[in-house]
Amino acid sequence: MAGMISAPRRWFARFAAAAGLLVAVVALLIAPATPASAHAVLSSSAPAASAVVPTGPSEVVLTFSESVRKVPDKVRVIAPDGSRADRGEPTFEGAVVKIPVDPAGANGTYLVSYRVISADSHPVSGAFTYSVGAPSPPPQDTGDNSRANPVVGNAVKVAKFFGYAGLALLIGPALVLAALWPRRLDRRGPARLAWSGLGLVTLATVADLWLQVPYTAGGGLFDVTGEGISTVLGGAFGAAHLVRLGLIAAAAFLLRPLFTGSAGRADAIILAVLGVAGLVTWPLAGHPAASPAPAVSVVVDTVHLGSMAVWLGGLLMLAVFLLRRADERELGAIMPIWSRWAALAVSALLLAGVVQGLIEVATPSALVNTTYGQLLLVKIGLFALVMGVAAYSRQLVRRRIAEQRPGAVRRAVWVELAITAVVLGVTATLVQTPPARTAAETAGVEAGYFSSTLTSTLLNIQVELDPAERGNNSLHLYAYTKDNRPQPVVEWKATAALPSAGIEPIEIPLLPLSDSHATGEINLPASGDWQLKLTARTSDIDQATVTATVPIR
Structure with a gap:
């Protein structure tokens, strides 16, 4: 009688496992395809970073090194007064993102900030400025696109660790019980270890899915919205994790007979297939x-x-x-x-x-x-x-x-x-x-573009260094009054030094482009924290000197 009862149960377990595998395969087949690449990087933009254009553009175009996906409300254009200059939702066409902008906006410096998802499911963020008419002190993005929540970042790493630990606790004991375990020894201890491994993998997979929402959006642990979940589940990352959960459910039916020592050859083969398929979901995500x-x-x-x-x-x-x-x-x-x-x-x-x-x-x-x-x-x-x-x-x-x-x-x-x-x-x-x-x-x-506004009692100086790395660099200096109007400058002086490497101040030749704007070229031969010393003379008796520390890669 016991054999008659166990046989239907075993066939049911095999059927359930096969059904779970079929669901996982179907999910893989319908999952959205993504091109092979790496973390996306911003290849170019229109207007270009630091550019000064005569009239406001109707759209800002970002071109990345690979296809990117949207993070809700994380692509913005900020006007000189701090208000939103973008109008409507940006459009994503492969590697190109187009942001509609109000062309009738005020003159001054605009900030473009973005946070998108690259092909490997990791968020990529950044920002740059362009100016309409003439530069002004750059605005700030209160949305804080570029900073990842450290609690979420650490939680993601912890979830990954427990997922790997769960794999070891599941696969190792299952293999030893199937092939090396002496018959006279009790199986309950190793079985509990393996079940705990399965539970850890399941918990880590669910945690990965949950954490991916605030991780990509830059929010806190509980900043999870329906739109964010839909975005995660609609990508390769979400599909791989859903497949993994299906495979876990399928494998659970066949693990019990394996742990009790009653699994047959067919059970072992199906479990092996499920195990390999489950392992593949890690690199796929x-x-x-x-x-x-x-x-x-x-x-x-x-x-x-x-x-x-x-x-x-x-x-x-x-x-x-x-x-x-x-x-x-x-x-x-x-x-x-x-x-x-x-x-x-x-x-x-x-x-x-x-x-x-x-x-x-x-x-x-x-x-x-x-x-x-x-x-x-x-x-x-x-x-x-x-x-x-x-x-x-x-x-x-x-x-x-x-x-x-x-x-x-x-x-x-x-x-x-x-x-x-x-x-x-x-x-x-x-x-x-x-x-x-x-x-x-x-x-x-x-580019490792550097921009900073330096203040003095007399005036403010905006300094921009591009690309802020070893080799040739372009320096732009803008002078403003304390109420942010262009400040005419009679004479500019600038030097660059790297005290940590024993490099004494190097004078930077400057060419005035307007009453309040000067530019120059300098070759920075070494990496380190360079000290820029900038002097603006506004009259025969009035002048201001400011300094800036610029990290050079």
Whole structure:
């Protein structure tokens, strides 16, 4: 009778799992396609940054390096008086964003600020100014497009960490229970560990979806709107996470017989398919799907993630259960097999990591000079350390010390687990950091434009340095009275110095373009915080001197 009851249940579980997989596949097929690229950067604009145009434009056009998607109410044009100059919703056509603007606006400096979503689901923000007629002190955007909420940013990293931890707690125990667990030992402890892993993955996936709304919009933890949720779910990020939830629901039906030891071969095959499909959703929602070689990046990232889960989860099963409960004969059979599995997982992890690193970093200089590259170096160093501990553990296995003195192996395994937990934390930060290749491209595409208004008791001076990086730079100076009217200047003087590098003040030749506007060219040979000293003489006896610190990349 028991067999007659269990058979229908098993077939129902298989049917439910197959149905869940079918739903996930359909969701993938209907998910919106996005082009392969990286973090978007602003390639050009019309009017151009810092341009002075004779009449107000009817629209501002932003052209990015890739297709971008809208963040509600985060593309704005601010008039000189601080009011909104944009009229109506901007239009998004691939990489081009068109913002309708009132052409009858007042003369002065306008601020264009934007926050959009790039192909890898990360927000990209920035701002620049242009002037109509003549420059004026630039306005401020009270919407604060460019600043990400630090609480949300950290919460996203925590959710990523728990997602990775959940994978290890689920995949490692499931694999050990299916292939290495001695029949005489109780399965309830490992099963609870695996169920907790499934719960963590589910919770992290839901948290990812929730946090993506304020993360892209720049709001707080609870700044979640229906429009924001619709925007997230309508993109590749949302589709990948919904697919993952469907696969989790499908897998849950087949995990119970696996954990109790009653799963058949067909159950194991379906679970393996569901597991691989679920792993693929991680790279599909991140940098790999937007890399220069998306197919390769998705495959190697899936291998990287799966190898990590097998290795870390298997180590946890050894430390918590097998090395404590299994006898010498059982360990003699288990440890050589596990040692081969671990070697294979580590090899796959290393190979996939190298390939993915080459794709995401692109150049040796980007490895050293970008945050992504530096984090990758930290991860490599930690990985080398854990590899040394793993080699020591394998030596103990080969010398058959694991069966005779399991405590020594258990201590080494716990050290591996501790270091690998740190590696997971670095990885959670790494996946939220713009790839090194993107940072390197951004440095070449997006000018490091510097603008600041300096005040004195006599007048205000607006200083603009473009592109604010090593090499040739254009300097523009504008003088204004205290009530923001153009201030005629009889004579301008300007110098630039870099005290930290021992560079004495360099005089900057200036050419007056109007009574209140002067320009000059200077070559800044080194990176650092340059000190600009600016003097404006307004009469034979009146003059003002101001200073500015300009960070040069």
